[in-house]
Amino acid sequence: xxxxxxxxxxxxxxxxxxxxxxxxxxxxxxxxxxxxxxxxxxxxxxxxxxxxxxxxxxxxxxxxxxxxxxxxxxxxxxxxxxxxxxxxxxxxxxxxxxxxxxxxxxxxxxxxxxxxxxxxxxxxxxxxxxxxxxxxxxxxxxxxxxxxxxxxxxxxxxxxxxxxxxxxxxxxxxxxxxxxxxxxxxxxxxxxxxxxxxxxxxxxxxxxxxxxxxxxxxxxxxxxxxxxxxxxxxxxxxxxxxxxxxxxxxxxxxxxxx
Amino acid sequence: xxxxxxxxxxxxxxxxxxxxxxxxxxxxxxxxxxxxxxxxxxxxxxxxxxxxxxxxxxxxxxxxxxxxxxxxxxxxxxxxxxxxxxxxxxxxxxxxxxxxxxxxxxxxxxxxxxxxxxxxxxxxxxxxxxxxxxxxxxxxxxxxxxxxxxxxxxxxxxxxxxxxxxxxxxxxxxxxxxxxxxxxxxxxxxxxxxxxxxxxxxxxxxxxxxxxxxxxxxxxxxxxxxxxxxxxxxxxxxxxxxxxxxxxxxxxxxxxxxxxxxxxxxxxxxxxxxxxxxxxxxxxxxxxxxxxxxxxxxxxxxxxxxxx
Numbered sequence: 001x002x003x004x005x006x007x008x009x010x011x012x013x014x015x016x017x018x019x020x021x022x023x024x025x026x027x028x029x030x031x032x033x034x035x036x037x038x039x040x041x042x043x044x045x046x047x048x049x050x051x052x053x054x055x056x057x058x059x060x061x062x063x064x065x066x067x068x069x070x071x072x073x074x075x076x077x078x079x080x081x082x083x084x085x086x087x088x089x090x091x092x093x094x095x096x097x098x099x100x101x102x103x104x105x106x107x108x109x110x111x112x113x114x115x116x117x118x119x120x121x122x123x124x125x126x127x128x129x130x131x132x133x134x135x136x137x138x139x140x141x142x143x144x145x146x147x148x149x150x151x152x153x154x155x156x157x158x159x160x161x162x163x164x165x166x167x168x169x170x171x172x173x174x175x176x177x178x179x180x181x182x183x184x185x186x187x188x189x190x191x192x193x194x195x196x197x198x199x200x201x202x203x204x205x206x207x208x209x210x211x212x213x214x215x216x217x218x219x220x221x222x223x224x225x226x227x228x229x230x231x232x233x234x235x236x237x238x239x240x241x242x243x244x245x246x247x248x249x250x251x252x253x254x255x256x257x258x
Numbered sequence: 259x260x261x262x263x264x265x266x267x268x269x270x271x272x273x274x275x276x277x278x279x280x281x282x283x284x285x286x287x288x289x290x291x292x293x294x295x296x297x298x299x300x301x302x303x304x305x306x307x308x309x310x311x312x313x314x315x316x317x318x319x320x321x322x323x324x325x326x327x328x329x330x331x332x333x334x335x336x337x338x339x340x341x342x343x344x345x346x347x348x349x350x351x352x353x354x355x356x357x358x359x360x361x362x363x364x365x366x367x368x369x370x371x372x373x374x375x376x377x378x379x380x381x382x383x384x385x386x387x388x389x390x391x392x393x394x395x396x397x398x399x400x401x402x403x404x405x406x407x408x409x410x411x412x413x414x415x416x417x418x419x420x421x422x423x424x425x426x427x428x429x430x431x432x433x434x435x436x437x438x439x440x441x442x443x444x445x446x447x448x449x450x451x452x453x454x455x456x457x458x459x460x461x462x463x464x465x466x467x468x469x470x471x472x473x474x475x476x477x478x479x480x481x482x483x484x485x486x487x488x489x490x491x492x493x494x495x496x497x498x499x500x501x502x503x504x505x506x507x508x509x510x511x512x513x514x515x516x517x518x519x520x521x522x523x524x525x526x527x528x529x530x531x532x533x534x535x536x537x538x539x540x541x542x543x544x545x546x547x548x549x550x551x552x553x554x555x556x557x558x559x560x561x562x563x564x565x566x
Contacts, residue, residue, distance in 0.1 A: 043325040045361035045465060050325075053318040060315070180313040210314065217317035221358045 005100040012104020036123040047127045052220040055120035060145045071156025072168035074101040095249040109149040134222035141219040147237035148213045154244040161252040182209040305354030320356030331369045339375020363391035399431040419443040477522040478545040485535045485549040492533040502533040
C-alpha cells in the first residue's frame with residue numbers, strides 16, 4: 001500500500017472513531033452479558049448455543065450496519081464538506097482516495113470485530129466454564145463475517161461514489177438482503193428456461209453471495225469448517241471486492257466534481 | 259442558566275412520571291386481558307418462510323423459538339395444564355430452522371408424549387419429531403433411545419426393540435442400548451424393564467430436570483413393587499387370622515412383618531379397608547399406578563423432588 005492510501009485509510013479510521021462508531025461495543029457487551037446470564041434461566045440446554053449464535057449474529061449485524069452507514073457517506077460527505085477538493089488538489093489520485101477510504105473502513109470493522117470477538121469468548125467462558133477444541137471454528141466464522149464486511153464496505157463505497165447517501169444505503173442494504181438469498185436465486189435460475197434462465201443465472205452471479213459466508217449455525221454445533229472453504233471464500237471475497245472497487249474507481253474517475 | 263436548569267428538572271420529572279405511569283397502565287391492561295398473551299399467537303407459522311426471512315441467521319432464530327417453546331409449555335404446565343395447541347407448530351419451526359438442535363427433540367418429545375394435562379398427549383407427533391431428528395442427526399444414539407422410549411410408552415415393544423437395536427449399531431453409542439434391545443424384545447411389559455429404562459435415563463443425562471423425572475418414575479416403580487408385595491403379605495395375614503389388619507403395627511405385633519414399611523421417600527405406607535396398601539403422601543410421589551389412597555385426585559402438575 002503506498003503512503004497516500006495509508007494516510008487516507010488512517011484518517012478514515014480516526015474519523016470513524018471520532019464519530020463514536022466503537023460505542024456500539026458497549027451495546028454489544030450489554031447484549032452478550034445479558035444473554036449469558038438470562039438464557040440459562042429461560043431455556044433448556046442451549047446456553048452455549050445461544051451465546052455463539054447470538055454473539056456471531058450480533059457481530060455480523062452490527063458490522064453490516066456500520067459498514068453501510070459509514071460506507072455510504074465516505075465519498076458524498078467529503079464532497080458536501082468540500083474536503084475532497086483539498087485532498088484531490090494534492091498529489092493524490094482518485095483511485096487512491098477510493099482505496100484509502102476502503103481500507104480505512106475495513107480496518108475500523110476489523111478492530112470492531114476483534115473487540116466483539118473478545119466479548120463472545122468471554123461470554124462463552126462464563127457460560128461453558130471451559131473452551132473445547134471445536135471453539136476454534138468460531139474464529140473461522142468471525143473471519144467469514146469480516147469477509148462479509150469487506151464486500152459490504154466495497155458495495156457501500158461503490159454506491160457512495162455516484163449516489164446520494166440515502167439511496168446508497170437503500171441499494172447496499174437490498175444487495176445484502178438479495179445476497180443472503182443468492183442460493184435461492186441460483187435454484188430459481190435452475191428451474192427456469194431460455195432467456196429467464198440466463199437472466200436469473202446472471203443476476204445470481206452478479207449479486208454477492210453472503211449465504212456462503214455464513215457458517216454461524218455450523219460452528220455453533222461444533223462442526224468444523226473445511227480449509228478448502230476458507231480458501232475459496234477468501235478468494236471470492238477478495239475478487240468480488242476488487243471488482244466492485246474497480247467499478248467504483250471507474251465511476252469516480254469520470255465523475256464531474258465541479 | 260437558571261431557566262435552563264428549571265426546564266431540565268421539569269422535563270426529567272415528567273419523563274420519570276410518564277414512564278412509571280405507562281408501566282403501571284400496561285400492567286393493568288395485561289390484567290384486563292389475561293388470555294391475550296403473545297404466546298397464544300403464531301404470526302408466521304411456515305418454517306420455510308421464517309428461514310427465508312431471517313437472512314441466514316436461522317441458528318439464532320431457532321434458539322429464540324426453542325426458548326419460546328419452553329416458555330409456552332412451562333407457562334401452561336405451571337397453570338395446571340391445558341391444550342398445548344401451539345406446542346407442535348413451535349417445535350416444528352424450531353427443528354426446521356435448526357435440524358441439529360438436539361435438546362428440542364429430546365425435551366420436545368417429552369412435552370408431546372406426556373398425557374394431558376401434563377403434556378400434549380400426542381405420541382404420533384412425538385414419533386414424527388424424533389424421526390425427523392434421526393433423519394438429520396443419524397449418528398446420535400440419544401434420539402434412537404428417545405424413539406424407543408415413545409414406542410415403549412405406547413406398549414409397542416416390537417418397534418421399541420428395533421429402535422434400541424438401530425441405536426446400538428451406531429459407532430459411538432451407549433452399550434446399554436444393546437441390552438435394552440434384547441430386554442425389550444423378550445420382556446417388554448415387565449416392571450424390571452421399566453426400571454432398567456428409567457435407570458438408564460437417570461444415568462445417561464446430566465440434566466437435573468430429566469434426572470428428577472427419572473427418579474420420580476423409579477420411585478413409582480418401587481412403590482408398585484412394594485404395594486404388590488405388601489398386599490400379598492396382608493392377604494396371607496387375612497388367610498391366617500380370618501380378618502384384614504387395621505394397621506401395619508398389628509402385623510408387626512403378629513410377626514408378619516419386621517417393621518412399618520416405608521415408601522422410597524421414607525414415609526410410612528398406610529393400610530386402607532379391604533387390605534389395600536396406599537402411600538401416605540401421594541402428592542410427593544407422582545406417576546403412581548398402584549398405592550393411591552381412595553378418592554385421591556392427582557395433582558395436575560407433578561411435584562418432582564430433586565434427583566439426588
